[in-house]
Amino acid sequence: MSKNKRIPFGEAINMLFGYAKVRVVEQIRSIAFIIIYLIVFQTLVLGVPLANALSTAGGLALVIFGLTFFLEGLILGLMPLGERVGVKLPTRVGIVVIAVFGLLLGFGATLAEPAISALRVAGSNVTAWDSPLLYLLLNRHTDILVLSVGIGVGFAVALGMFRFYYNWSIKPIIFTIIPLLLILSVVVSFNDNLSKVIGLAWDCGAVTTGAVTVPLVLALGIGVSRASNKGTGSSGGFGIILLASAFPILAVLLLSISLNFNAPAPTVEKDFFAPASREKTLLLFENEDELASYTFSHGSEEGRRAYFGNDQVYEETLLSLIDDHDAKNKFIGNLPLSNWVVQNASDYERNLLSEVDLTKIAPVATVSFSSVLGQEFIGGLRAVIPLSLLLLLVLLVMLKEKLRYKDEVALGIIFTLIGMVLLTTGIRLGLASLGGEVGGELPRAFASEEKFVDRVIINNFDTTTLLIKGIESDGTQKTYFNLIENEAMQRIEFNADRYDDENHRYEHIITQAPLFRSKLSVLGIILVLVFAFGMGYGATLAEPALNALGITVEGLTVGTIKRSQIVQVVSFGVGTGIVLGLSRILFDIPLIYLIVPPYLLLLALTSWSEEEFTAIAWDSGGVTTGPVTVPLVLAMGLSIGSELSIADGFGVLALASAFPIITVLLYGLYSRAKQKRSIQSKQKEEVNG
Amino acid sequence: MDNENPKKKKVFSPSRTVWRTQMGKGIYTPHRISRITCIINHLLSDKIIDFLKNLNVVVYIESGRSVRQFVKQRPFGLPGEIANLQNAPVDIFRFSIPRENSKQVIESINAIAELHKMGRGTIFSQDLMEFSNEPPTINLSFLSKSTVNIQEANLQTNLAYVICVLSIPGSGENLAKIALDLGICVPLITIGSGNDIRDQLGLIRITISAEKEIVHLVMPEQDSSSIVRLLIEQARLDRPGRGFIYQTPITMGLIDTRLKIGRQKDAASVEQIIAAIDQLKSGTNWRKRLDSDHENKLGKNLHPQDNCEISIISDEDRIDRLREACMKVGATGATTSRVLPKVGKREKQITSAMIRSAISVPANLTDNVVDLLLEVSTIKNDTTDRIQVLDSPAAYVPHLE
Structure with a gap:
């Protein structure tokens, strides 16, 4: 194309400013809820001042810019690239080659965005004697676990390509794989060792589909289904994320069953x-x-x-x-x-x-900004570059096609990378620490005893000069001393048992008072669940993969389903799922009881829903758990789990993926009923008239 | 423009010039055909697809949404009503058939989808010139067998099809609301993209959205000029970069007039009454709503031109070459939309992503544009590409002046 217009520098700056402003404001809006929610909860409900307010604020700014760059990068670069490859593949090569490409892409995407670190965090309290198999999977055989998840995702993408190529319906696939997974999980739950792996398996399904993979795979699917021209509806391209969530569950369950033959049984x-x-x-x-x-x-x-x-x-x-x-x-x-x-x-x-x-005592090393940035940069490179290169190679070398807007795609890939790095860095420095602070305080809501926080050894403790006496109105005497910390003086009760007379050492135990007095009080539980809902809801609003999905849905349905609607409905579902996931931790409910009923409901809802909405709904379940939600949810789940000494924080993410499917399907049924109104009620009127 | 039937008075027709030039050259033969456009609620699409498969035509499907007012009582028992806009997914089917069959095809589709019942969809035919590999054919034996409900199908003539291409995101919804408030018809919104301005820039083009919202309106022809003026004013199309609007004639059609759904107080809605009078008067001539004073007031903004709509249906890759050809002769503003082709019972299936590109060209450029388009097109090879030329009696395309 001829480039014959020159834009004066000043006008170009104006254009850029307007362009950036819209997008930054949009991201500020998407993240505002969760930030305000966390701050209000921490300062007003839990009554704890904000620690490190400055670094948290800096981190949050990074999150906003990260989200902006990331989403814009996807729209400019990766999504058009994926769609282009998808459109061109069926015209040049047969379905077998497409499926092999899908297999490689799915496998590569899993290795590139290893969600396994999140699962390791969830299982960090798991002990080798309580759940030997789980320990084996998370520690000794991590690479086999990642590989089998990758193979699962690879097969899922390959099957998805077959589906688009031959225009198979998504429903028979759902009605085969989901019951299979449910039955397998129920069977496995009867074995002591295997039952502890169910949470890990279902969580694997939830977290494997990363923020880069989802939009890419969606775009690819849209391309393939456009070029094969066999669909009728507007939702062509959806359905792979569902498969990419389900197959890893199967893969992990099968891997666990095979490893179980050699694993020791749980013991004390x-x-x-x-x-x-x-x-x-x-x-x-x-x-x-x-x-x-x-x-x-x-x-x-x-x-x-x-x-x-x-x-x-x-x-x-x-x-x-x-x-x-x-x-x-x-x-x-x-x-x-x-x-x-x-x-x-x-x-x-x-x-x-x-x-x-x-x-x-060596202080716990605090991570510096530059080291976090460095780590996240490497993570971002791994997530973005290999996948982009694979697509570019296929397009330019294998298919010998040209890219229409080369510079735009290149800029998009750079934006995605910058966005990814800023986002994950910002989350670690800002959002996760804010979420972790609140999550860490939260167990106080239902704890009945003072919580142990830390142990400090005070040397040169001279009992003769430091102790002060006090008396209560009934005559009981107490002894105190003043501790200076951060230039502020604090009066602390002296406990003679903790004083080491020989070395003049006092062991000071820092504790925190519970928020409500009784253990698992109703009020405390409600507070925790309300908090969990809001956090799940707010974090999901900001999830970039979900926003990318929303943009795709809005485009394909020509605005009949708005991006904001789908994001709201999904976020509501995630909130609900997290509430149930936390209930499992609070009341120690076996996960299988919480997984089977929602999925049975889902099967029923699926049979009533129309094909197009089914694919969109099941896919939105897979995209919910991404870089924003996972760290926040895990931090909260773990701190509550460890308070109640429950070994693992698994299952929360699995439920956070299941419930959005329910809410989206329900929304689909509702909006279909609304759409029928223009056709139907007139008929009714005619009957009546 | 303001005449009851402009076709009779019109002396100059750009599409006729195109016809003459191409027949003279003898390389490409234009076919005189009818293009049927059927806009139908997505829930009814399967029936239409089945019918068209049996009819053995190549149909191009585009997705869109129809906008209606949904009237409901105020919540909490408060007095009064509120009207929200409500979207419903629709599919737009476009296919070419021999002119002589158009009435029967419309009537058959009406019998299947019951379009005469309000709220189900709109169908109309436009007579135009098409360049394609071979003239369109249909399965006549199937058509003769299909049921036709002539009484119900009260086909209207004297309709106009107005297309507004808007560049500002969200402005489609505003224009649709204006159309609903004016009681014109059920607006249809589709999305397309226009890269003409972007392609002239460097990387700074990322700041300009390529996305366009296209609002399609079908209205009585005698109202069209006043309504177009009103829409230009309301949508501020006279400002640069807002978009453009043009009108094409409709041979015959059935319009969906169900503008409102939900709560209804009276025994019949205004639309139902209008539809009944339309039927009694067998036409829409009786309902001319804007007086001439109003027209004159708005008139200063409208620059009517003898224009031509050229639509190109082609493979996504080839469309760039075709668009470049248009730009060479100064015809800019092409808007492309994605379409999904469906081939009837032919053996050869299409395996590529198809695009429909529509462009409004001033009459004096039409001949040149078509010439260039035909040169770079692949119509001679057996492809499903099409180039359609249709007179457009009124257009408001600011950047062409």
């Missing part, structure tokens, strides 16, 4: 570490050394005693940690011994190791 900590079961236990670890360090990092005193089998050896080993460098390295690795004593040791062990100078 003492038996797990005992030398008698050493052979079986070692199946979970690379070697003896790894087991040894696991004993010290995750086990309790009981476990360590069992590990050594003999109390004398146990105590000797413990004492040898002080001066034997090799022993220290073997058991606690790089961690300074003082840190280990404060964090992991029991009271007995602490007494045994009283020689250790506890003043030299």
